[in-house]
Each structure stands twice: as C-alpha cells, then as structure tokens.
Amino acid sequence: MNFIYLGAAATLVGVPAGLAMTDANSQNVMTVSLAFFLAGLVLAARRWPRTVLIISVLTVAAWRSAALVGAGWVWPATAAAVLTVLAGHVRTAVLTSAVVLTYGLSWDYATTQHSTDWVFAHLGGETLWVSAALAVAIAWRNNQGWQELQLGRRRAEERVEIARDLHDVVSHTLAVVGVHLNVALDAFDDDPDEARASLRLAQQVRGRAMNDLKSLVGVLREGELPSLAGLERLCDQVRAAGLPVTLNEFGDAVEVPAPVATAVFRVVQEALTNTVRHAGATRATVTVRYAPDGVLVDVRDDGRGADQVTDGHGIAGMRERVAALGGALTAGPGGQGFVVCASIPLTNP
Structure with missing residues (x-):
C-alpha cells in the first residue's frame, strides 16, 4: 500500500x-x-x-x-x-x-x-528512463522473492529443529520413565516400597518433561533456546534413573552462541538417552570443553559397544544438527563402551 x-x-x-x-x-x-x-x-x-x-x-x-x-x-x-x-x-x-x-x-x-536526430534523442532518453525504472523494479521484486525463499528455507529448517527437539525430549523422558517402571514392576510383589519409590520418580521425571515441553513452546513463541546450565539437571534425571553420570566442564561457556549451546545440550541428551535405553552401562561420563574457537563434547559409557553402528533417528539427528553448524560428530565403540564425540565451531564457516 x-x-x-x-x-x-x-x-x-x-x-x-x-x-x-x-x-x-x-x-x-x-x-x-x-x-x-x-x-x-x-x-x-x-x-x-x-x-x-x-x-x-x-x-x-x-x-x-x-x-x-x-x-x-x-x-x-x-x-x-x-x-x-x-x-x-x-x-x-x-x-x-x-x-x-x-x-x-x-x-x-x-x-x-524536428530532425530525425531530435526524434531519436528524445525517444532514446525516454527509453533509457523507462528501462532503468523497470530494471530497478524487477531487481527489487527479484530480491524480495529471494528473501521470501530464504525465509521459507529458514522456516523449514526451524520445523526440522522442532522435530528433533521434540524427539529428544520425548525419547529421553520415555527412556527414563521406562527404567523406573521396569524397577517398579520387578519390585511390585517383593518390595512394594521400592516399587512406590520408582513410580514416584517416574512421576517426577514426567513432570520435568512437561516443563521441558513448555520450554520448547517458549522457544517457538519467544525464540528462547536451551541453556548450557541445563546440563547438570539433565544428568540428574539420568542419575535418578539409576545410571551414575559424571559431568566435567572445562573452560568458559559465556561466549557460546545460542545455536551451539542448543546443539551441545541436545547431543548430550540424545547420547545419554541411548545409553539408558540400549547400552546396559553402569556409568557414563560427559565432558564438555569450551575453547575460544569451538566446543568439544564427549559422552562415553562402559556398556555394550556395537561393532557396527547404525544411524537411527537419534544419531542421524545429532550428526545433522552438528553438521549444520559446521562441526562433525562421530559415534561408535570406544574402549570399554560406546563413545559419542562432537566438535562444534563457535563461528559457522
């Protein structure tokens, strides 16, 4: 208008x-x-x-x-x-x-x-004027179209990010709740108190998951992103499921951009979820190193390390998320268990 x-x-x-x-x-x-x-x-x-x-x-x-x-x-x-x-x-x-x-x-x-030269001069000047005006209008319209395409691409990427985040939150919660329910089922007849305690923990994890989902809705509405401060709470959830987790952080996380912080959080969450669900591990260690040029994430356990790693939705999602930021992720057997290692630069190349 x-x-x-x-x-x-x-x-x-x-x-x-x-x-x-x-x-x-x-x-x-x-x-x-x-x-x-x-x-x-x-x-x-x-x-x-x-x-x-x-x-x-x-x-x-x-x-x-x-x-x-x-x-x-x-x-x-x-x-x-x-x-x-x-x-x-x-x-x-x-x-x-x-x-x-x-x-x-x-x-x-x-x-x-008037002479022929006068006619051509006047019409030539008018032609140049109109051509320039149309060229500017076409260029502006093409630029607007390109921006709309970019906006559509960003929206598509955001939908993929939302799908990954929902998968991470839901799968992690179901894995932890599943462990507690199995404990409650095994102890239901022999130790009712332990069964009740496991059900109570499952209820608590469910409540935390609801908060996580509310936070995800906040991401959609306000553009907020998960914080690295949530890593400790994430590890507490896994510890409550019966798997001891050690969290080691080195360096200063203040300068980490929000997209990198989100990727670090989701990599740790997905790796620990896989450990709880599949590895049969007795302990896990999470190491995060913050450097001036990037972040290194290392999650390893002492469970069953598969000889051949198949990229399921979780590992593929982690790898794509890290790659989108210019980093790299490896996942496979290492030492006595399974290792997930991701290197994410602070600036996208």
Whole structure:
C-alpha cells in the first residue's frame, strides 16, 4: 500500500515538473490535469495494475497525439509501469512500454518538424528512463522473492529443529520413565516400597518433561533456546534413573552462541538417552570443553559397544544438527563402551 501512495505522489509532482522541463510550450492546466488523472489511476493499481497501466499509457499517448502536451509517451506513466512489475506482471509492463514507445517514434518521425536526430534523442532518453525504472523494479521484486525463499528455507529448517527437539525430549523422558517402571514392576510383589519409590520418580521425571515441553513452546513463541546450565539437571534425571553420570566442564561457556549451546545440550541428551535405553552401562561420563574457537563434547559409557553402528533417528539427528553448524560428530565403540564425540565451531564457516 505504501508503494501505491508513493507512486501517486511521485506522479502528481513529477509529471508537471517533467513536462515543464521537456516541453517549453506546455500548458499548466493541461499538465496539472494530466498529473491528477494519472495519480488517481495509480491509486487503483493495487487492485487492477495491468488495467491501470494500459489506461495510463493510452491516456498519455492520446494527449501527446492531440498536442495537449508536447513531450512524453511513456514516462508520465512510470509509476503505473513500476507498480505493474511489483505486482508480478513484468511481461505486461515491458511489452506495453515497448509498443507505446514504438508508436511514439513513428508518430514523432511522421508528424513533427524536428530532425530525425531530435526524434531519436528524445525517444532514446525516454527509453533509457523507462528501462532503468523497470530494471530497478524487477531487481527489487527479484530480491524480495529471494528473501521470501530464504525465509521459507529458514522456516523449514526451524520445523526440522522442532522435530528433533521434540524427539529428544520425548525419547529421553520415555527412556527414563521406562527404567523406573521396569524397577517398579520387578519390585511390585517383593518390595512394594521400592516399587512406590520408582513410580514416584517416574512421576517426577514426567513432570520435568512437561516443563521441558513448555520450554520448547517458549522457544517457538519467544525464540528462547536451551541453556548450557541445563546440563547438570539433565544428568540428574539420568542419575535418578539409576545410571551414575559424571559431568566435567572445562573452560568458559559465556561466549557460546545460542545455536551451539542448543546443539551441545541436545547431543548430550540424545547420547545419554541411548545409553539408558540400549547400552546396559553402569556409568557414563560427559565432558564438555569450551575453547575460544569451538566446543568439544564427549559422552562415553562402559556398556555394550556395537561393532557396527547404525544411524537411527537419534544419531542421524545429532550428526545433522552438528553438521549444520559446521562441526562433525562421530559415534561408535570406544574402549570399554560406546563413545559419542562432537566438535562444534563457535563461528559457522
């Protein structure tokens, strides 16, 4: 809408000024009347851009042919042509301008007393003006289209990130709750107190998961991201499930960008979830090293390390998340258990 008003104002001011400079015999009443008529048409360009353009150029051509104005074939309708391009009708704007300029060249050549050089000079200048205006409009529209494509790509990436985060939160919670439920089931007959305690812990983990999901909704609504301060609470959840976890952090995490912090948190979460669900481990160690140029994450356990690693959704998601930040992730047997190692630069190359 702002372009409509800007085009109308430019027409209202520019047409009389332009005709005064290019036509020494211009009549003020005619030029002002033409300016008001073309400006009024521009106001309707938002709904009928092509119709406004055609009526505008036909009006200018009629006034020019009738000698009501002594200069201009297309340029008084520049605003209508530009708005037509911005509305997506590039071909209409270009072809209409070309046809009218060709007609104007023929008319001036056949009816005026000026020399051929004068005719070509005036029409050439007008052609350059209209071509430049259309070129700028096309470039601006293409740039807007590119930005929309980029916005669509970012939204698609955000949806992938949301899917990963939901998978991480839900799978981690189900894994921990599953451990507690298994303990409660085994102890239900022999040790009711232990069964109740396990069910109580499962309920607590469920409550924490609900908070995590609320935080994820906060990410969607406010753009907030998980904090590295949550690593200790994450490890506490796994410890409550019966797996001792040691968290070692070295360096300063203050300068870690939010996307890297999110990736570190999710890598640790997914690795510990896999350990609880599949490894049969008795302990796990999480090491995070913060350096000026990147973050190194190392999660290892003493469980069963598979000889061949198959990328499930979890490992593939970790690898894609890290790769998107310019880093690399490896996952496989190491020493007496399974090792997940990720290196993430602080600046995306």
